[in-house]
Amino acid sequence: MNSAEKKDIPLASQPPYLCPAYVSSRKRAPSKPLILIQGLLASANGPVFGHETIQPGDSDLTRQHHGEPLGERIIVTGKVQDDDGHPVRGALIEIWQANAAGRYKHKNDNHAAPLDPNFSGCGRVLTDDNGQYSFVTIKPGAYPWKNHENAWRPAHIHFSLFGAGLLSRLVTQMYFPGDPLLPFDPMFTSIPDENARLRLISSFDWPTTKPEHALGYRFDIILRGSRSTPMDPNHL
Amino acid sequence: MKFIPTASQTVGPFFSIGLAPLSQQEPEAPESSKDKITIRGTLCDADRSPIPDALLEFWGAKEFARVPTSEDGTFVVSPVLPAAQYFDILIFMRGLMKPVYTRLFLGERDAALSDPILKLVPSERIATLFAATDGSPNHFVWNVVMQGENETVFFEF
Numbered sequence: 246m247n248s249a250e251k252k253d254i255p256l257a258s259q260p261p262y263l264c265p266a267y268v269s270s271r272k273r274a275p276s277k278p279l280i281l282i283q284g285l286l287a288s289a290n291g292p293v294f295g296h297e298t299i300q301p302g303d304s305d306l307t308r309q310h311h312g313e314p315l316g317e318r319i320i321v322t323g324k325v326q327d328d329d330g331h332p333v334r335g336a337l338i339e340i341w342q343a344n345a346a347g348r349y350k351h352k353n354d355n356h357a358a359p360l361d362p363n364f365s366g367c368g369r370v371l372t373d374d375n376g377q378y379s380f381v382t383i384k385p386g387a388y389p390w391k392n393h394e395n396a397w398r399p400a401h402i403h404f405s406l407f408g409a410g411l412l413s414r415l416v417t418q419m420y421f422p423g424d425p426l427l428p429f430d431p432m433f434t435s436i437p438d439e440n441a442r443l444r445l446i447s448s449f450d451w452p453t454t455k456p457e458h459a460l461g462y463r464f465d466i467i468l469r470g471s472r473s474t475p476m477d478p479n480h481l
Numbered sequence: 482m483k484f485i486p487t488a489s490q491t492v493g494p495f496f497s498i499g500l501a502p503l504s505q506q507e508p509e510a511p512e513s514s515k516d517k518i519t520i521r522g523t524l525c526d527a528d529r530s531p532i533p534d535a536l537l538e539f540w541g542a543k544e545f546a547r548v549p550t551s552e553d554g555t556f557v558v559s560p561v562l563p564a565a566q567y568f569d570i571l572i573f574m575r576g577l578m579k580p581v582y583t584r585l586f587l588g589e590r591d592a593a594l595s596d597p598i599l600k601l602v603p604s605e606r607i608a609t610l611f612a613a614t615d616g617s618p619n620h621f622v623w624n625v626v627m628q629g630e631n632e633t634v635f636f637e638f
């Protein structure tokens with residue numbers, strides 16, 4: 246059995262550290278072999294974030310200021326499950342994103358697109374007893390970056406999730422269906438397996454689309470479980 | 482395992498918009514609590530350039546602290562010292578499509594050497610996993626090298 250077969254996550258479903266097309270990875274990716282410690286990590290350690298973490302209104306990014314932000318209002322919902330298919334309850338989800346013009350409210354974002362005084366781009370929510378979450382926000386714009394000539398990021402929302410412990414920690418990005426920039430994006434294409442890549446694209450969702458109000462998008466998330474497979478003693 | 486976990490993507494350079502609320506902004510005076518320690522250090526890349534846009538998470542059995550690096554690539558964090566005398570650490574940054582994982586030992590080196598994870602580390606690289614003390618009690622220094630000579634040991638699980 247080689248080391249790739251022993252791992253319980255198929256290698257191709259996660260991006261590697263060194264992604265040469267993503268220029269920033271070249272001098273930051275580890276160059277020495279990682280040390281495999283499968284089964285040696287204490288499981289389910291870590292913080293539990295309760296309802297005190299969340300303020301009312303944290304999940305509606307369109308109502309955090311006096312006026313409403315510009316852009317296409319959307320409702321983003323989904324289910325968070327572990328890799329056995331069980332719902333992950335009480336998982337803290339933090340999101341951040343650019344505004345409709347493709348500009349982040351951040352001092353280091355110097356894209357010549359307007360800031361929106363009615364949009365901060367930050368949201369938080371806990372999953373419910375069925376692992377479900379829901380945000381109201383606006384559809385973020387694409388924006389240029391300096392990775393290569395004429396480089397543009399596809400529209401995306403950053404997601405950070407705390408599940409059952411360290412093994413379940415995930416930071417990812419949700420993309421939008423039909424975005425013409427996706428095939429050219431070194432971050433999206435850093436994931437070798439095409440199916441794993443496509444799972445980062447949300448789907449347009451009629452059931453959550455509200456008449457005269459907002460389009461619905463669905464983005465389901467699978468977190469690695471808190472169990473870790475015992476290490477093969479022959480490997481030690 | 483029935484389902485394939487969702488793929489990781491980088492936190493990018495603007496994560497503070499979403500992740501600031503649970504992060505330590507200013508180091509607390511460690512004198513404020515006798516259980517608290519201070520860990521400070523610098524993150525650098527293959528060229529030894531400081532990394533100004535990284536986020537470190539310190540995980541203990543119950544303890545948790547999260548802190549971003551500053552413009553000069555340094556961080557200061559004041560967590561409670563776990564009983565186990567080590568932190569599991571995740572580091573996120575622009576340029577990493579997934580976090581690196583390492584373990585920082587804060588106790589006596591001889592006592593830590595029985596740690597099952599440390600036994601897997603080549604002896605010449607073990608020093609990267611230990612914090613130095615800067616002379617004051619409960620004050621530690623730990624620097625992280627992402628790539629190249631004296632590269633910090635990173636694990637996968």
